[in-house]
Amino acid sequence: MLRRLIVAALLAAPAPALALAQALTPAESAKIDTIVADTLRDTGVPSASIAVVRDGRIVLAKAYGKQSETAKIADPAALYQIASISKQFTAAAILMLADEGKLKLDDPVSEYVSGVTEGDRITIRQLLSHTSGLRDYWPQDYSFKAMATPVTPREIVRRWGSEKLDFPPGTQWQYSNTGYVVAGMIVEKVAGEPLLTFLQRRIFQPLGIRAIDQDKAVGPGFPQGYKRYALGPVRVETPAAPGWLYAAGELAMSAQDLAKWDIARIDRALLPAADWQAQETEIKLADGSGTGYGLGVDVGTHDGHPIVEHGGEAVGFLSENIVFPKDRAAVVVLTNAWFSDAQSRIANGVAKVILPPAAATIPGDAEALTQARRLFDQLRGGTLDRALLTEDANYYFTPSAQADYRTSLSALGEPTGFTQVGRARLRGGFVYRGFRVTYPGRTLSIATFALPGIAQPFEQFLVSPAQ
Numbered sequence: 001m002l003r004r005l006i007v008a009a010l011l012a013a014p015a016p017a018l019a020l021a022q023a024l025t026p027a028e029s030a031k032i033d034t035i036v037a038d039t040l041r042d043t044g045v046p047s048a049s050i051a052v053v054r055d056g057r058i059v060l061a062k063a064y065g066k067q068s069e070t071a072k073i074a075d076p077a078a079l080y081q082i083a084s085i086s087k088q089f090t091a092a093a094i095l096m097l098a099d100e101g102k103l104k105l106d107d108p109v110s111e112y113v114s115g116v117t118e119g120d121r122i123t124i125r126q127l128l129s130h131t132s133g134l135r136d137y138w139p140q141d142y143s144f145k146a147m148a149t150p151v152t153p154r155e156i157v158r159r160w161g162s163e164k165l166d167f168p169p170g171t172q173w174q175y176s177n178t179g180y181v182v183a184g185m186i187v188e189k190v191a192g193e194p195l196l197t198f199l200q201r202r203i204f205q206p207l208g209i210r211a212i213d214q215d216k217a218v219g220p221g222f223p224q225g226y227k228r229y230a231l232g233p234v235r236v237e238t239p240a241a242p243g244w245l246y247a248a249g250e251l252a253m254s255a256q257d258l259a260k261w262d263i264a265r266i267d268r269a270l271l272p273a274a275d276w277q278a279q280e281t282e283i284k285l286a287d288g289s290g291t292g293y294g295l296g297v298d299v300g301t302h303d304g305h306p307i308v309e310h311g312g313e314a315v316g317f318l319s320e321n322i323v324f325p326k327d328r329a330a331v332v333v334l335t336n337a338w339f340s341d342a343q344s345r346i347a348n349g350v351a352k353v354i355l356p357p358a359a360a361t362i363p364g365d366a367e368a369l370t371q372a373r374r375l376f377d378q379l380r381g382g383t384l385d386r387a388l389l390t391e392d393a394n395y396y397f398t399p400s401a402q403a404d405y406r407t408s409l410s411a412l413g414e415p416t417g418f419t420q421v422g423r424a425r426l427r428g429g430f431v432y433r434g435f436r437v438t439y440p441g442r443t444l445s446i447a448t449f450a451l452p453g454i455a456q457p458f459e460q461f462l463v464s465p466a467q
Helices: 002-012 026-043 083-099 124-128 153-161 177-191 195-207 255-267 273-280 342-354 365-381 391-396 399-410
Strands: 047-054 057-065 211-213 226-228 234-236 251-253 298-302 305-314 317-324 329-335 417-427 430-439 442-450 458-466
Touching: 026 047, 026 057, 026 342, 047 255, 047 342, 057 255, 083 124, 083 177, 083 195, 083 251, 083 273, 083 305, 083 317, 124 177, 153 177, 177 195, 195 211, 195 255, 255 317, 255 329, 317 342, 329 342, 365 399, 365 417, 365 430, 365 442, 365 458, 391 458, 430 458
Parallel strands: none
Antiparallel strands: 047 057, 047 329, 211 251, 226 234, 298 305, 305 317, 317 329, 417 430, 430 442, 442 458
């Protein structure tokens, strides 16, 4: 109870906020404050620094709670360790070098770094997409014994990059920090300068981002990391020795500076649009299955909104960065503890505040699928229950139309698949649904309109060839 009271008191202390645009209403700002305060109070995480992007602008950058044992007030400009969110910057460096013709994404790793198991079979693209098969050197969610001693990238490769692959390259997806260490070494060899120097010159300085090596973001003036054993007291965490995160997660920056990068992504600025697209395109495995991952970023949807996302875990820090490209929005949450889900709780809560509601699901998909299959079978069999059609659809299905449907569809035999494609949506007072019909070597599409409601008659039922 005492700990909870202390945290509550810290949250009550005033914290500076940076409002760069009037895109948040007072009610929205208050709701965000409540989400953060309640989450920190519930989890015991000492502090959070957030940035919110809406309509391609930073509309809020604010810090809450206790950033260190000596900090008097939470500072939104404080540099938190962002850990694996750094991977997208390493991937961007590779893409920039590829643009200059200095390497290719499908080059074998052995052309640039020696000592990597089966490096002649692993490509740079597979390093960036976690499909290389290289053994991850830090799968634990704690700082293991070796991390108390400084390390170099070459030493990481020598110990973990030389082990037997966990799977043949390109056949599975498995997160691998080791792969990103190798990628960072490739950047340095090709660019002829340290990775961080390259990033400062090519990305951070042009975007006005202050970023430093996370190994140097330690001590007075920087947020401290915190730990907790089970539900015990929150304690200051001991940082790892230098070198352990490197290209897999070496950066420290503020939430508002990370948001500048998110805006560049939204605007397709700094990098060529093709590079952004390459980073955000899901990588497929050798068998054609998806991975949900691009080049340094997760890709998918969040409550119906397309997202580009990545989290980060450093010793004593957890972070979350979600970009909603189509909505021109982003949420950055940086915390100084690694014992709860506070960063994702806050990010998800803030996203619900700033995003427009996802399109409501229109009921009746199951019934529409059954009814569409029934009508399709009737058409290919030469019969037609006209009660399934509106007046206009009955007008469309003349004897000539029915004959053509029967002759052309019956010749295909029995379908092997009949599924709805995409979501139902409203148009012109009707509900549109699309369906796909599959045969061996042939696919058809069906575009339908139906009256609103469950199992209502079709206003349109058009069959056409598809890929």
